[in-house]
Structure formats: structure tokens, C-alpha cells
Amino acid sequence: MNTVKAIYPGSFDPVTNGHLDLIARGAKIFDHVVVAILKNATKNPLFTVEERVEMLTEAVTGFDNVSIATFDGLLVDFARQQQAQAVLRGIRAISDYEYELQMAHMNRRLARELETIFLMPDARYSFVSSRLVKEVFELGGSVEGLVPPFVIRRLKVRVADHNGSHEAASSTSNP
Ligand SMILES: Nc1ncnc2c1ncn2[C@@H]1O[C@H](COP(=O)(O)OP(=O)(O)O)[C@@H](O)[C@H]1O
Ligand SMILES: [Mg+2]
Incomplete structure (x- = not known):
């Protein structure tokens, strides 16, 4: 049987409801979706890869054709190793388009057999990004409805830890 697997x-x-909206759409189209967390991110992450795997695993329990993986190195190498035919990416607004188009063309150059598929989330998630969720939460704003409830719980713990360490640091410098 000819099955189509996509890497997202x-x-x-952390995972947002925008990501989950895209996963739900991908799961309808593809036989299998592998959500793949990039390990060697140069960005300074709030959550460890293990924590992100745990949150994503919890988030996709309702889908029987979605799995979670991690990878480093080239995406095209991981896709080949997984025998995937497609890469799934989200386009929220025109601002995503330029970077995504560059990546898609580069990946096509590296692996001609791999197709990049863009999907757009529901309009209510078109302004949601992990970065903005973290910023708003750290400043005390509500992110309810933008991420799953267990992500909010993890954000609370993480941000409390951070504030605790700031207080500890400032109390030692200013007794
Ligand atoms: N709210 C959202 N709705 C739809 N797609 C999204 C949303 N947030 C992020 N994405 C898409 O999900 C993919 C992964 O995003 P992200 O976790 O920010 O990783 P990256 O570091 O690759 O940008 C990207 O294609 C991004 O455009
Ligand atoms: Mg991003």
C-alpha cells in the first residue's frame, strides 16, 4: 500500500494551539505525521527537548497517526531516514512566507523527492507564536486558549523557578 508520511x-x-491546529489538519491529509523537534537549536530554549517531547506527547494523545521524534542535523537527512515524502510547515501570515519559501527551496535542492506542504491555521491562531506566548506569560498576561492547559502549568513552574533564582541572585548582591 502507498502510504504518505509527513514530517512536521x-x-x-512550547507547543501552542496553533501547532496543534496544524497537526490536526496534517493528520487528516497524511497517513502519518511525525512531529520532529529540532535538537541543536541555536535559540536559547525555555524548555528542554525532553520537556518538549513530554508536552507534545500529551498534546497528540487523541491522534492515532501522529508520533513525536527529535532530530539534529539536516531535516532532509531525517526525512530520508524516516522514509517521509513530505515536510509540513505552517504559514500564519505573509511574514512567515519569505523564510519558509527559502527553506523549502533549499530543502528541494538538497532532496528533490521531498515536497514541502504549507498549511494555514485557523484564523484565531494566526497571531500565536511560542515566542509571544512566553513573553506575554512572563510579563503576567493570560495565554489561556492559546496553549493547552498542561503547558500553562509547566510555564507557571518554569517562570516561578526563574523568578526564584532572580530573587536569590538579587538578595545575595543586595543583602
Ligand atoms: N500559530 C501557528 N499556527 C500555524 N503554524 C504555526 C504556528 N506557530 C508556529 N507555526 C509553524 O510551525 C512550524 C514550527 O514552528 P516553531 O515551533 O516556531 O519552530 P521553528 O523554530 O522552525 O520556527 C513552523 O512552520 C511555523 O510556521
Ligand atoms: Mg518559529
């Missing part, structure tokens, strides 16, 4: 790569730091 990203940082997922």
Missing part, C-alpha cells in the same frame, strides 16, 4: 519539524518551545 520545529522548535515547539
Whole structure:
């Protein structure tokens, strides 16, 4: 049987309802979707790869054709290793387009057999990014409805840890 597998790569730091919207759409189209967390991110992540795997695993329990993986190195190498035919990426707004187009062309050059498929999330998630969720949460704003509830719980713990260490640091410098 001819099955089509797609890789959905990203940082997922943390997973948002926008990511989940895209995963749900991908799961309808493809026989299998592998959500793949990039390990060697140069970005300074809030959550470890293990924590991101745990959150994503919890987030996709309702899908029987979605799995979670991690990778480093070239996406095209991982896709070949997984015998995937497609890469799934999200386009929220025109601002995503330029970078995504560059990546898609580079990946096509590296692996001609691999197709990049872009999907757009529901409009209510078109402004949601992991970065903005973290910023708003750290400043005390509500991110309810933008990420799953267990992500909010993890954000609370992580941000409390951070504030605790800041207080500890400032109390030693200013007794
Ligand atoms: N709210 C959202 N709706 C739809 N797609 C999204 C959303 N947020 C991120 N994406 C898409 O998910 C993919 C992974 O995003 P992200 O976790 O930020 O990793 P990356 O570091 O690759 O940008 C990208 O294609 C991004 O455009
Ligand atoms: Mg991003």
C-alpha cells in the first residue's frame, strides 16, 4: 500500500494551539505525521527537548497517526531516514512566507523527492507564536486558549523557578 508520511519539524518551545491546529489538519491529509523537534537549536530554549517531547506527547494523545521524534542535523537527512515524502510547515501570515519559501527551496535542492506542504491555521491562531506566548506569560498576561492547559502549568513552574533564582541572585548582591 502507498502510504504518505509527513514530517512536521520545529522548535515547539512550547507547543501552542496553533501547532496543534496544524497537526490536526496534517493528520487528516497524511497517513502519518511525525512531529520532529529540532535538537541543536541555536535559540536559547525555555524548555528542554525532553520537556518538549513530554508536552507534545500529551498534546497528540487523541491522534492515532501522529508520533513525536527529535532530530539534529539536516531535516532532509531525517526525512530520508524516516522514509517521509513530505515536510509540513505552517504559514500564519505573509511574514512567515519569505523564510519558509527559502527553506523549502533549499530543502528541494538538497532532496528533490521531498515536497514541502504549507498549511494555514485557523484564523484565531494566526497571531500565536511560542515566542509571544512566553513573553506575554512572563510579563503576567493570560495565554489561556492559546496553549493547552498542561503547558500553562509547566510555564507557571518554569517562570516561578526563574523568578526564584532572580530573587536569590538579587538578595545575595543586595543583602
Ligand atoms: N500559530 C501557528 N499556527 C500555524 N503554524 C504555526 C504556528 N506557530 C508556529 N507555526 C509553524 O510551525 C512550524 C514550527 O514552528 P516553531 O515551533 O516556531 O519552530 P521553528 O523554530 O522552525 O520556527 C513552523 O512552520 C511555523 O510556521
Ligand atoms: Mg518559529
